[in-house]
Amino acid sequence: xxxxxxxxxxxxxxxxxxxxxxxxxxxxxxxxxxxxxxxxxxxxxxxxxxxxxxxxxxxxxxxxxxxxxxxxxxxxxxxxxxxxxxxxxxxxxxxxxxxxxxxxxxxxxxxxxxxxxxxxxxxxxxxxxx
Numbered sequence: 001x002x003x004x005x006x007x008x009x010x011x012x013x014x015x016x017x018x019x020x021x022x023x024x025x026x027x028x029x030x031x032x033x034x035x036x037x038x039x040x041x042x043x044x045x046x047x048x049x050x051x052x053x054x055x056x057x058x059x060x061x062x063x064x065x066x067x068x069x070x071x072x073x074x075x076x077x078x079x080x081x082x083x084x085x086x087x088x089x090x091x092x093x094x095x096x097x098x099x100x101x102x103x104x105x106x107x108x109x110x111x112x113x114x115x116x117x118x119x120x121x122x123x124x125x126x127x128x129x130x
Contacts, residue, residue: 002065004054009038018117026117099127 001018008017014035015027038054046062053064055071065071072090079086079093088096095116102112113124 002055002067002071005052006054007052009035009054011035024117026114028115096127099124103128 004016004018009030010017010027011030014030014032016030017025018028019025042054045056046058049056049062049064051064056062056064057070072092075093076090079089086093086096099112099116102115103109109121109124109128112128113121116124116127118124118127
């Protein structure tokens with residue numbers, strides 16, 4: 001998500017185009033509340049950096065994140081501030097949480113694996129066993 005560009009958001013169809021590590025592209029649904037949150041973020045993000053990347057650093061220099069490390073730093077800092085203790089730190093906790101929540105809502109592991117773009121069933125089972 002750190003590399004998400006404005007052109008990857010398909011507002012009309014309510015979906016996101018996402019490329020994984022293996023460079024293959026998938027379309028994921030964009031729930032209304034997530035779309036609203038992205039729109040609100042875009043309305044208040046720093047305007048001094050004209051960029052087609054969705055997410056920008058919120059401290060100078062305002063620029064896109066170079067890679068996912070910036071997102072992990074933000075997540076770690078927010079978890080620490082909120083007093084959240086988890087066995088997984090950084091941005092990976094978001095993937096584990098997503099897998100666990102989907103499993104709790106009855107989504108089969110095969111579908112969770114597709115969303116998380118896992119190559120194997122074992123990886124998805126590990127993420128969902130958090």
